Amino acid sequence: MSIAKKIGIGFVVAILILLIAGWLYTRPDQADLAWARVTGTDPELGPPQGETFPTVGIAEPIGWAAGAAPAPAAGLAVSRFAEGLDHPRTMLTLPNGDVLVSLTRAPAMKAPGDDIWLRQKIQGYLFRKAGSGGTSPDQVLLLRDADGDGRAEGRFVLGNRFASPSGLAWANDRLFVASHDAVWAWPYKLGETALAGTPTKIMDLAPGPNHWMRNLLLSPDASKLYVAVGSASNIGENGMQAEKGRALIWEYDFATKSRRVFGAGLRNPNGLAWSPWSGELWTTVNERDMLGSDLVPDYLTNVPVGVQYGWPWVYWKNNIDQRVKSGMPQFMTEYTRRPEYSLGPHVAPLGLVFSQGGSRLGPRFQQGAFIAQHGSWNRSPPSGYDVVYVAFDARGNPQGKPITVLSGFLTGDGKTQGRPTWLAWAKDGALLLSDDTAGIIWRVIDPWAEPAPAIVRETGRPLPPQRELRGLQGAFKEDYARQ
Numbered sequence: 409m410s411i412a413k414k415i416g417i418g419f420v421v422a423i424l425i426l427l428i429a430g431w432l433y434t435r436p437d438q439a440d441l442a443w444a445r446v447t448g449t450d451p452e453l454g455p456p457q458g459e460t461f462p463t464v465g466i467a468e469p470i471g472w473a474a475g476a477a478p479a480p481a482a483g484l485a486v487s488r489f490a491e492g493l494d495h496p497r498t499m500l501t502l503p504n505g506d507v508l509v510s511l512t513r514a515p516a517m518k519a520p521g522d523d524i525w526l527r528q529k530i531q532g533y534l535f536r537k538a539g540s541g542g543t544s545p546d547q548v549l550l551l552r553d554a555d556g557d558g559r560a561e562g563r564f565v566l567g568n569r570f571a572s573p574s575g576l577a578w579a580n581d582r583l584f585v586a587s588h589d590a591v592w593a594w595p596y597k598l599g600e601t602a603l604a605g606t607p608t609k610i611m612d613l614a615p616g617p618n619h620w621m622r623n624l625l626l627s628p629d630a631s632k633l634y635v636a637v638g639s640a641s642n643i644g645e646n647g648m649q650a651e652k653g654r655a656l657i658w659e660y661d662f663a664t665k666s667r668r669v670f671g672a673g674l675r676n677p678n679g680l681a682w683s684p685w686s687g688e689l690w691t692t693v694n695e696r697d698m699l700g701s702d703l704v705p706d707y708l709t710n711v712p713v714g715v716q717y718g719w720p721w722v723y724w725k726n727n728i729d730q731r732v733k734s735g736m737p738q739f740m741t742e743y744t745r746r747p748e749y750s751l752g753p754h755v756a757p758l759g760l761v762f763s764q765g766g767s768r769l770g771p772r773f774q775q776g777a778f779i780a781q782h783g784s785w786n787r788s789p790p791s792g793y794d795v796v797y798v799a800f801d802a803r804g805n806p807q808g809k810p811i812t813v814l815s816g817f818l819t820g821d822g823k824t825q826g827r828p829t830w831l832a833w834a835k836d837g838a839l840l841l842s843d844d845t846a847g848i849i850w851r852v853i854d855p856w857a858e859p860a861p862a863i864v865r866e867t868g869r870p871l872p873p874q875r876e877l878r879g880l881q882g883a884f885k886e887d888y889a890r891q
Contacts, residue, residue, distance in 0.1 A: 437463045438788050439701035443752060446705055448809050451750035453724055457700030458731060462786045467793065467824035469845035476825065478795075479816035480852060483770055486814070489553070489840055489851040490560045494545045496842040496849060498623065498759075498830045500576035504598045505835035507551040508566065508576050508583075509842065509849065513544035515572040515588050515616045546570045548585060550601055551849070558838065558851055567594070567603035572616060575624030577633065584633065586622035589615035591635060591660075611660055611667055613637055614653035621758075625680035625689070633660040634689060638676035642697050644720040648734045655719050657691065657711060673717035673744065679760025679779065679831075683710065684863040685804030692757035692779055693747070695723060701787045705750035706757050708779060708798060708806065718744040749806040754784035755792035759830035759842070765862030768837035769813075770854040774861075776800045778813060780828040780841060793817040795828050795841060795852075803866055814841065814852065 437457050445452040477486045493511060500508045548570065552562030567585075575586030583596035583603070590612050595605035610633070613622055619638025626633055639655040640646065657677055659670035671677075676694035683690055689711040695704040696719070704723045721736040722728055725746035728736070751757050759780035763773060776799040783793035794817060796810035817826050826846035834840050837860070838853040 437700045439753075441702045443791075444809060446702060447750050447752045449749055449806060451705050451724075451752075453705075453727060454700070454702045456703055456729075459698040459700065462698050463701055463788055464786060465788050465790050466785045467783065467790060467818060467822060469827065470819070470823045470825060471846050472825045472848065477816075478814040478826075478850060481772075481811070481813050483772075483854050483856075484813070484852055485855050487558055487851045488848055489558065489834070489838075490551050490563070490849040491847060493549065493847040493849070494547075495542075495844050496549075496829070496847065497621070497844055498574050498576055499832040499840060499842055499849070500578065501832045501834060501840070502578055502598055505553065506598070507553075507560065507832065507834070507840065507849070508578075509549045509551060510573045510576060510585075511545040511547040511549055512570075512572050512574060513542055514620045515544065517615065517617050544572050546573060548573055548576070548603075553834075556836065558836070558853075560849070564601035566596075566601065569603075569607075572620055574621040575635065577624040577626045579626050579630035584610065584624055584626075586613070586624050586635060588617070588620040588622060589613050591622070591624065591633070611635070611658070614640070619654075619676045619694075621678060623678055623680055625682070628682065628687075631662055633662070634658065634670060634680055635660065636674075636677040636680055636691060638678075638694070639719065642720075643729055643732050644734050651720075657689075659713075670713055671711040671715045671717070673715075673719045673722075674711075675719040678758045681760045681762050681777070683800075683804050684762050684764060685800065685802070685866045686710075687865065688712070688804070690760065690762075690777070692751070692760045693717070694756055695753075696720070696729065697754070697786055699729075701789075702753055705747075705753050706755050707747035708749045708751055708757065708760070708777065709745075709747040712745075715745050716740075716743055717747065749798060751779060751781065751796070751798075751810060752791055754787040756782035756784060757792075758782050759828075759832075761831045761833060761839070763860065763863065764833060766837050766859045767833060767839070768853050768857045768859055769839060770857045771860075773797055773813070775802075775863075777806070778831055778839065779810075780831050782827050782829060783817070783824065790818065793824060793827065795831070813839075814850070817843075 480486045496509045498510045547568045548566045550564040550566045551560035553560045571587040577584040583594045591610040592607040594603045594607045618640050623636040635658040640650050657671045658667050660667045677691045679692040695706050720732045722744045726741045757779045781792035784791045795814040797813050798806050799808050826843035829844045830842040832840045838851045841850040
């Protein structure tokens with residue numbers, strides 16, 4: 409066979425592959441379950457629909473027209489706290505009311521263990537189409553509303569010596585910034601408009617680019633730092649060695665300068681917050697892809713110390729992902745924990761804040777959690793692209809279905825005006841939302857609401873110590889077992 413004929417056959421085969429891929433691309437897996445059935449404390453998990461080609465439904469960002477804004481829940485008003493920002497992601501409100509914002513994108517690097525050129529190119533194209541591509545600004549911006557009119561007239565570049573910064577925390581004249589590969593501490597006093605000192609590296613982190621955000625939360629007494637690190641892949645397809653130090657939440661102890669894994673098996677944990685009712689750590693988690701439009705629900709959950717949530721082998725306590733090639737540890741389903749609350753499949757939850765004293769969103773929103781949902785890229789119909797509220801009971805347990813607080817980001821014709829990203833409470837009780845593709849910080853408030861009362865911590869007497877053994881049916885069953 410001549411070389412020309414071989415080239416011709418190869419060309420025809422390539423065209424056929426592209427046609428097949430295009431045919432699959434235009435026939436996405438459609439969701440079958442109603443949204444109410446896949447959200448809440450007891451979601452329905454349908455059968456997995458394994459996909460060779462993912463369902464692709466990227467909403468192209470077009471920005472907001474002048475004067476336009478998201479649609480708020482009844483009684484709430486929305487305005488622009490700041491605009492014209494270059495891809496704002498995370499936020500931190502300082503005690504003096506200044507608001508720090510990270511201007512950031514993914515680092516320009518290859519994912520560890522990923523040597524498939526075509527996958528890298530397709531992934532880069534999808535990021536650009538979703539508005540996440542481009543060079544990272546690598547800045548932390550300080551926004552200041554000095555006159556209290558609900559709009560930040562002061563804008564200062566606090567620093568730009570970062571590498572895809574995301575996590576922000578402050579205490580005791582130190583500002584902590586998580587780049588994609590390390591956590592740094594800078595000397596910083598409230599009111600300053602620049603970082604002038606020399607930073608100290610607190611800890612190294614597994615680097616990006618996939619799931620590159622590294623989010624921070626200090627313990628209430630500022631003695632420990634919690635760091636959320638996402639996985640490098642969907643289900644460990646590049647080998648578990650590439651996932652070392654990922655899909656987990658670190659706890660760093662300042663006194664001993666040591667760290668431990670606080671919670672594991674979390675594919676991509678993002679928002680971190682302390683429950684005002686129980687004092688527990690809670691997080692939002694982006695679950696795995698390519699099991700269809702109805703799987704797997706992203707979730708909101710608490711993080712007890714030492715917890716394991718199953719990724720990549722297991723999802724939702726005891727559902728084994730048969731696609732995972734790496735051997736599953738023994739007894740995995742016995743000690744994997746079930747998430748507390750389903751936000752729905754592929755909503756991409758990021759920012760998380762709890763209700764707090766002084767907030768001004770009205771009585772309906774004084775006992776729960778707010779979550780910014782960045783929105784799906786692989787579901788039909790799309791999900792997320794909103795801010796939702798999850799009500800909690802008096803003991804700090806989520807209940808009911810998600811309630812929409814902000815919507816209108818999707819236009820209905822395959823485009824989006826913006827993407828909800830991160831949340832923070834402003835000093836005046838308004839809720840702030842970063843909109844990364846639109847470059848806007850939104851301000852949400854009930855203009856007639858009084859500041860919410862302080863939340864009272866739920867406390868109780870600890871169980872007495874067990875001092876004797878009286879057989880299997882003895883003291884334990886009598887004193888402790890719950891029927």
